[in-house]
Every structure is written in structure tokens, then in C-alpha cells.
Amino acid sequence: LALAYFAGRLSLSAVRADRSLMGLETFVFSTAVGLSEWSLLTLASGLAGGLHGPWLHLAAGGVVAGWAVWKWCQPPGARQEKDEVQLRLDPHLGASSTQRERDFAGDWLTQYGLWLAVPFLLLIVLGAMLPPWDFDVREYHLQVPKEWHQAARIGFLPHNVYGNMPLGAEMHALLAMVLMPGARDWWWGALAGKTVIACFAPLAALGLLAAGRRFASPRAGVVAALVYLSLPWVVHVSQAGLIEGAVACYLGLAVYAMAIWAGEDASFVEAAAPRGRLLLAGLLAGSAAACKYPAVLLVVGPLTLAAMFARGRFRWRPSALFLLAALCGCGLWYAKNAALTGNPVYPLVFGGTTRTPERMAQWNRAHRVPPDEHGRRYSAAQAYAAAADFGWRNLWQSPLLVPLAAAAFFCARRRRLVVALAAYAGFFLAVWWLATHRVDRFWVPVLPVVALLAGEGAACSVSRIWRTAVTALLLGGLAANLLFLLSAGVYDHRYLVSLERLRRDEPAEPGDPSRVHPIHRYLNDTAAAGDRVLLVGDAEPFDLELPALYNTCFDECLFERLMKDRTAAERRTALRQQQITYVLVNWSEIERYRRPGNYGFTDYVTTKLVREELVRDQGILQPIPLDVDPQRAELFAVMR
Numbered sequence: 008l009a010l011a012y013f014a015g016r017l018s019l020s021a022v023r024a025d026r027s028l029m030g031l032e033t034f035v036f037s038t039a040v041g042l043s044e045w046s047l048l049t050l051a052s053g054l055a056g057g058l059h060g061p062w063l064h065l066a067a068g069g070v071v072a073g074w075a076v077w078k079w080c081q082p083p084g085a086r087q088e089k090d091e092v093q094l095r096l097d098p099h100l101g102a103s104s105t106q107r108e109r110d111f112a113g114d115w116l117t118q119y120g121l122w123l124a125v126p127f128l129l130l131i132v133l134g135a136m137l138p139p140w141d142f143d144v145r146e147y148h149l150q151v152p153k154e155w156h157q158a159a160r161i162g163f164l165p166h167n168v169y170g171n172m173p174l175g176a177e178m179h180a181l182l183a184m185v186l187m188p189g190a191r192d193w194w195w196g197a198l199a200g201k202t203v204i205a206c207f208a209p210l211a212a213l214g215l216l217a218a219g220r221r222f223a224s225p226r227a228g229v230v231a232a233l234v235y236l237s238l239p240w241v242v243h244v245s246q247a248g249l250i251e252g253a254v255a256c257y258l259g260l261a262v263y264a265m266a267i268w269a270g271e272d273a274s275f276v277e278a279a280a281p282r283g284r285l286l287l288a289g290l291l292a293g294s295a296a297a298c299k300y301p302a303v304l305l306v307v308g309p310l311t312l313a314a315m316f317a318r319g320r321f322r323w324r325p326s327a328l329f330l331l332a333a334l335c336g337c338g339l340w341y342a343k344n345a346a347l348t349g350n351p352v353y354p355l356v357f358g359g360t361t362r363t364p365e366r367m368a369q370w371n372r373a374h375r376v377p378p379d380e381h382g383r384r385y386s387a388a389q390a391y392a393a394a395a396d397f398g399w400r401n402l403w404q405s406p407l408l409v410p411l412a413a414a415a416f417f418c419a420r421r422r423r424l425v426v427a428l429a430a431y432a433g434f435f436l437a438v439w440w441l442a443t444h445r446v447d448r449f450w451v452p453v454l455p456v457v458a459l460l461a462g463e464g465a466a467c468s469v470s471r472i473w474r475t476a477v478t479a480l481l482l483g484g485l486a487a488n489l490l491f492l493l494s495a496g497v498y499d500h501r502y503l504v505s506l507e508r509l510r511r512d513e514p515a516e517p518g519d520p521s522r523v524h525p526i527h528r529y530l531n532d533t534a535a536a537g538d539r540v541l542l543v544g545d546a547e548p549f550d551l552e553l554p555a556l557y558n559t560c561f562d563e564c565l566f567e568r569l570m571k572d573r574t575a576a577e578r579r580t581a582l583r584q585q586q587i588t589y590v591l592v593n594w595s596e597i598e599r600y601r602r603p604g605n606y607g608f609t610d611y612v613t614t615k616l617v618r619e620e621l622v623r624d625q626g627i628l629q630p631i632p633l634d635v636d637p638q639r640a641e642l643f644a645v646m647r
Contacts, residue, residue, distance in 0.1 A: 008038065008206060010067055013074040015041030020077065024283030027271070031217040036287060038210055039260050042203075043294035043336055046178035049185070050339055053161030058185055067186075116478050120229040121216075123482075126489055127237045128209055133502040134246030135205030136198060138509050138550075140499060140522045143169075144248040145547040146559065149197045152181035153549060156193050163347040165361050166558040166565065167546075168370075171353050173340040175297030176253035179203040194510065197549075204253055205245040211256035211455050212236040218263050219462040222424055226474075230481065231462025234411065237488045238458075239403040239495075240451050250298050251451040257295035258306050259455030262431065264288035265310050266424065269317040282328055285314060289329040293336020300352060301449070305435050307333050354561075361563065370561055373606045374444050385441070393440050401447055402491070407484035411477070412457050414464030425463055432456045510550075523550050525635055526591055526642050540589040541566060541582075543612055544597035545640075556585065560606045566590070567611045575625040582627070582645050590628055592617055595639040617641075 015037035019025040025033050052062050139145050151170035155161045164170035180200025187196040212232040219228025235241060244251045268284035292310050295302035307330070315326035341351040350359030358367050376384040383389070398409045415425045435453040443449060465477045493500075499522070501509060511531075512522040521528075527550055530540055534553040542548060542557035543566045558565050569581040592612070600608035621628045621643075628643035635641075 008042075008203060010070055011041030011045055012038045013041065014044050014070045015039065017070070017073055017077055018044065019283075019287070022283040022286050024287040026283065027267075029217060029221070031213060032221070035210060035214045035217060036260065036264065036291075039214075039256060039291060039294070040287070042179070042207075043175070043257075043290065043297070045182060046175045046294075046297065047336075047339060049178040049182045050161060050175075050343070053155055053181065054339075054343060056160040058156060058161075058181070059159040063182065063185055114226055114474065116474070116481070117224075117226045117229055120233060120481075123485055124212065124233055124236045127242060127492075130242055130492055131205050131208055131236075131245045132202065134242070134499070135202045135248065136506075137246075137499050137501070138198065138506070138512070138522060139201060139248045141247040141249060142547060144201075145549040148174075148177055148248055148250060149180055149201065150547075150549045152177050152184060152200065153193045153197065156181055156184040156196070161343075163360065166556070166562050168354050168361075168559055168561045171344060171348060172300060173297050173337065175294060175337070175340065176204050176207075176250040191552075198506070201248040204248060204250060207253040207256040208236065208241050208245040211252070211259050214256070214260050214263055215455060215459055215462065218259075218266075218459055219466070222266070222459075223418075223421060223463050224466045227462035227466035229462075230411065230465035230477070231458045233481065233485065234405065234407050234461045235455055235458035237485050238405045238408065238454060239488055239492055240401075240448070241454065242492055243403055244448065244451055249448070251448060254295050254298045254302055254306075254452040255455050257291050257298065258302070258452050259459070261288050261291035261295065261306060261310060262428075262456060264291060265313055265317075266427075269313065285325055285328050286332045288314075289332025290336045292329070293333030293338070295336075295452070296333065297337035297340050299452075300355060301438075301443070302452070303337075305438060305452070309431060309434060366561060366563075369607050373561075376442070377444055377604075390440065393436075393445065396447060397436065397450065403447075405484060405488055407481060407488075408454070408457055408461055410480070411461035411464040414467055415460045416464075418463055418467040421463060425460065428456050428460050428463075432460070524640070526633060526640055527551050529633060529642070530589065530591075534589075537586070538588045539586045540591055541569075541585070541587045543590065543592040544600070544608065545591055545593040546596070554586075556587065560600050560608050564609045564611065567609055570616075570621070571611060575627060578621075578625070578627055588645050589631075590643045590645060591640065592643070593640045594637075617643075 012034065016025075016033070018040050019028075019033065019037055024036070028036065048066055049063065052058060052060075057063075139149055141148075147167055147169035151164065151167060151174060154164065154167075154170070177200070180197050180203075182196075183199035183203065184193050184196030187193075187199065189195070212235050215231035215235055216228040219225070219231045241252060241255075243249075264284055265288040268288060271284065288310060292302070292306045295306045311326050311329055311333075314329040315321060315323065317325065344353045344359070345351040348354075348359035350357040350362075353359040354362050354367070354370060362370075378384050379386065379389060397404065399406065412429075416422075416429075418425055432453050435456075436450060439445065439450050465481070467473070499509075509522070511528060513528065514521045524545075524547075527548075530538075531550075531552045534540075539554045539556065540551065542555055543564075546557055546559045548555040548557050556565055569585065570578055573581065594614070597608050597612060600606050617628070622630060626646055629646050630637075631642045631644055633642060
């Protein structure tokens with residue numbers, strides 16, 4: 008994180024994007040830009056096959072040296088000059104800022120409210136340091152960096168369709184694996200990277216704190232930061248290692264930078280900070296697109312139009328400059344996919360390597376807009392259900408968000424900004440409802456925008472009655488969110504337990520839930536050098552320490568490819584060529600995939616094939632007796 012700040016600070020200074028920024032703004036934008044730059048550097052090094060070389064370590068040393076030289080070369084009066092430029096550029100500072108501070112003088116929430124964020128910050132950081140338990144994280148968010156680290160290069164993964172999408176946030180886990188010394192560097196590096204990914208949430212909250220101060224008042228910034236950081240959804244994705252928090256941070260800061268650029272005096276910008284702010288907004292928007300495909304439509308697209316029509320007239324040059332900066336933030340990911348798969352947005356739309364018509368149909372079927380019981384995909388009842396889910400019904404939503412955001416429309420002084428933010432949030436949610444499979448977690452990236460609206464609403468009046476009501480609502484909502492987060496059953500609260508013990512995660516009593524599958528734990532304990540396991544239906548190999556072959560349900564089934572239409576001798580040869588010594592069949596996962604409405608799984612894998620043909624008749628596999636229900640999962644040894 009320190010290296011990210013150093014690199015980003017140098018970059019902002021190089022393009023003069025730091026002109027007129029306040030200290031907190033400079034810190035937030037520098038850190039976000041630096042995180043994006045380190046992600047891209049790790050990607051470039053991995054594509055060149057240099058993950059195990061000295062290049063990333065040398066880059067880290069170069070950044071520190073560059074930062075030291077830059078600081079040493081700063082003239083003594085640089086800070087004073089910056090403050091003067093800031094007053095000339097920002098119409099909200101100076102006398103207006105003094106008036107806003109006077110309006111909220113003595114306000115308890117403004118002075119001490121940020122301390123209320125400490126419990127949520129601790130939950131996020133301590134939870135992120137724990138080993139991963141979420142399916143997606145163990146399937147690809149951390150598993151793919153592990154595979155690339157062990158291979159010493161970034162390449163195409165034919166067995167994991169998700170591993171060939173933009174993984175900008177996951178590069179921090181890969182970088183930590185490269186820099187981590189000692190044994191199990193991939194495992195400890197994954198935890199370090201997971202923690203860095205979680206830190207996007209407090210970074211976004213600091214951005215909201217600064218944005219509220221700039222556009223409204225200190226009280227607005229404090230409330231916006233508190234509302235966002237206390238959102239159960241934000242805490243959830245941050246603890247789990249999911250990357251929606253990173254997309255949300257880049258989205259919120261890109262909107263923030265664009266709002267600053269659009270509100271600056273154009274004549275002075277041309278002289279003092281030419282295009283730097285627009286480059287900043289574009290790079291941050293591109294960084295969001297480097298983490299997830301939908302950001303191209305939901306972040307880069309609308310902000311390009313904002314740059315095109317900002318300041319009341321059509322201009323193509325700002326939008327072109329914005330797109331160029333966005334391309335710098337994400338272009339390498341799309342170029343990688345185009346080179347390795349033939350499709351820059353693999354596996355969407357155009358398919359690509361390994362994407363047969365059948366697999367594309369399976370993918371599209373799983374990711375289409377879900378129908379209701381009558382087969383309708385768009386109806387008033389579905390729209391109301393989605394609105395209610397976002398507004399108040401979803402358990403992971405905050406009771407503070409929507410009411411305070413709605414109050415922002417009573418802010419007559421900032422009506423234009425409120426309408427613009429609300430329009431953007433409405434666009435985001437409309438696209439989510441009209442064009443996706445409506446997973447509620449996927450609207451998490453727009454929450455910083457709505458939280459900024461909530462901050463605006465909290466500061467829409469300086470009357471004592473309104474301030475008291477907002478404070479009471481905030482305290483009650485924060486307490487409710489904290490109680491929910493501490494009692495939610497999906498969390499692992501073992502913050503003071505040894506990480507080495509959590510790595511193995513042996514249950515205290517037989518039958519107790521465990522993060523690590525008991526068969527995975529058995530393989531880690533008993534496998535010898537040269538052993539290799541083939542996973543069938545099991546796509547969570549992250550905790551396995553021996554080499555594993557696996558595939559997601561959207562990829563070719565490796566077990567089927569090795570076994571189908573072959574004689575017993577040919578099957579033995581195929582297993583021997585792949586150096587497979589164990590076969591793990593996870594029947595419960597296969598059954599889950601095959602349920603109506605789920606993703607689907609090949610019909611080839613059956614209990615009759617495995618237990619009767621391969622075990623009893625051909626003697627290729629031998630069951631290993633374990634204290635595991637064979638109807639849920641079975642482990643077989645490959646007979647020589």
C-alpha cells in the first residue's frame with residue numbers, strides 16, 4: 008500500500024493532476040492510481056514470464072528511490088503555491104468553505120463522527136486477513152493467481168473460464184505471492200493480497216469524506232464515509248476477498264475526479280493543470296474496467312459522455328483524452344485476451360478459444376436475465392421486487408442509505424450535482440436490472456455514489472432539529488448494521504486464532520463445519536512428492552498443496568476427456584500420462600450444478616460409471632475409505 012501511494016503520487020505530479028487537490032484528496036487519488044499501476048506492472052511482468060525474476064523487486068526499489076528524489080527536489084514554497092492554486096481553482100473553498108465550517112461549528116458528528124467507523128474498519132481488515140471461505144474466491148479470485156505464481160508466468164487457462172477475464176484486483180495477491188519469502192509463499196501471499204483488496208473499501212470511504220467536504224460540508228463527508236463503510240454489503244465483499252469493493256472504489260473516485268474537472272474554471276485549467284484531472288478520471292475508470300467487464304459499459308461509457316458534454320457544449324477532445332487514459336488503465340488486459348483467445352472480451356459475445364457452441368449456450372443460459380414463475384423476464388412485479396431489494400428488503404443493505412440519499416433532493420444549493428449523481432446511480436441500476444442475471448452483489452460498485460448522496464442529504468439543512476434527527480438515525484443505523492454483521496452466520500470471527508491453525512482448519516468435533524474439505528485435508532497430509540489429484544465436480548482447489556487438475560462447470564470436463572470412449576488400457580495410459588494418482592469426485596457439487604436453474608454439468612459423470620465400471624469392472628480406481636459420506640464425495644486411488 009505504501010508503494011502504491013509512492014508510485015501514484017509521482018504519477019499525479021508528472022501530469023500535474025495534483026494541482027488544486029487538498030491533502031486528503033491527494034492521498035486517496037495517489038493510492039488508487041498506484042494500486043492500478045502496480046497491478047498493470049504485475050500483469051506485464053507475468054505475461055513476459057518474469058514473475059520469479061528480480062524485476063518486480065527492482066521496480067519496488069525504484070519507486071522508493073524515485074519518491075525520495077522527488078521529495079528532496081521539492082522547493083520549500085511548493086506547499087504555499089499549491090494552496091494558492093487550490094483557492095483559485097475551487098469555488099467551494101475560501102469564503103464559502105469558511106461559511107460551511109461556521110454552519111456546522113460545534114457539531115459533534117462533524118468533529119468526532121469518524122470514530123464510529125472504527126468497529127467496521129476492524130471487521131473489514133481483520134476479516135480480510137483470515138483464510139478465504141467464499142466459493143468464487145477459492146475458485147478463481149485467489150486460485151488463478153496461485154496457478155500463475157506456480158507457473159512463473161501469466162497465460163491462458165483452458166480449465167478455468169474465469170481466469171481469462173480481467174483480474175486487475177487479483178494482481179495484488181499475485182504480487183504479494185511474488186514478494187513473499189519462505190515456504191507456502193502462495194498461501195501467505197494470498198492472504199496479504201486479500202487484505203490489500205479489502206483496503207479498497209476504507210480508501211473509498213476516505214474518498215467520500217473528501218468529496219463531501221469539497222462539494223457540500225465536512226458533515227456531509229463524515230456521514231457519507233460512515234454510511235459506506237458500515238454497509239453490510241461492503242463489509243461482506245471486503246472480508247470475503249471479492250473484488251466488487253475494488254470496482255466500487257475506482258468507480259467512485261473516477262466520478263469524483265470527473266466532477267472536479269467539470270466544475271473547474273476552464274481558462275485557468277488550461278494554464279495551470281492541463282488535462283491532468285481528466286487523465287486521472289480516465290485512468291480510474293479504466294482501472295475499474297481492468298477488474299470487471301461490466302465497468303466498460305457502466306463506468307467508462309457514461310463518463311465518456313460526461314466528458315463529451317461537460318460545461319454545456321459538445322467537445323470531442325476531452326472524451327478522446329478520457330478514453331485514451333481509460334485504455335491505459337485496462338487495455339493490456341483486453342490485448343492479452345485478444346492475443347491468447349482471439350476475443351478481447353473472452354468469453355463474452357464472440358466466444359474464443361475452447362468456447363464451443365454448446366459451452367457458449369450454457370454460459371448464456373446461466374447469465375441471462377432470470378424469468379419469473381410465468382416465464383417473464385421484465386414485469387412491474389419484478390421491477391418492484393428489485394427496487395425493494397435495493398431500498399430496504401435486502402438483509403445486506405443498510406437502513407441509512409436510501410432515506411438519507413432521498414433527502415439530498417432537498418439540497419437546493421447543490422441540485423445540479425445531486426441530479427447528476429442520482430441519474431448515474433439510476434443508469435447503473437437500470438442496466439443491472441435490464442441486462443444482467445440480477446445478482447444483488449453486482450450493484451455494490453454503485454454504492455459510493457449513493458453514499459455520497461446520503462452525505463449530501465444529511466447536510467441539506469443546518470437546523471438543529473434536522474441535525475439531531477440525522478445523528479439519531481445514523482447512530483441507530485450503525486448499531487443495527489454492527490449487530491447484524493456480528494451475528495451473521497456466514498462470517499468467520501476467529502480473529503485471534505493462529506493463522507497456521509486456520510490454514511488446516513481441523514474441526515473441533517466430528518461433523519463440525521470446516522473451511523477446508525476433509526478430503527483436501529487428507530490429501531495435504533498424506534500425498535507424497537509426485538502425486539497429483541484430478542478433481543471432478545470440485546472447482547475449489549485453492550487449499551490443496553499437491554498439484555491438482557480441475558475444471559469449472561463452464562469448461563471441458565477433464566475427467567470426461569480422459570475416460571470417454573476409451574478402453575480400460577487407454578484410460579490407464581491417459582491417467583498415467585497426466586501423472587494422476589488420485590481422483591476426487593464431489594457428488595454434492597455435481598448434484599448442485601445439475602439442479603433446475605443452476606449452471607449445469609455434463610451428464611457423462613455418474614455413480615454407475617465410477618463405481619461399477621471404473622472401480623468394480625476395470626479396476627482402474629480403488630476407493631479410499633474416509634470418514635466422509637460417499638454420497639457427497641469420494642476419493643479414489645489410481646491403480647497401477
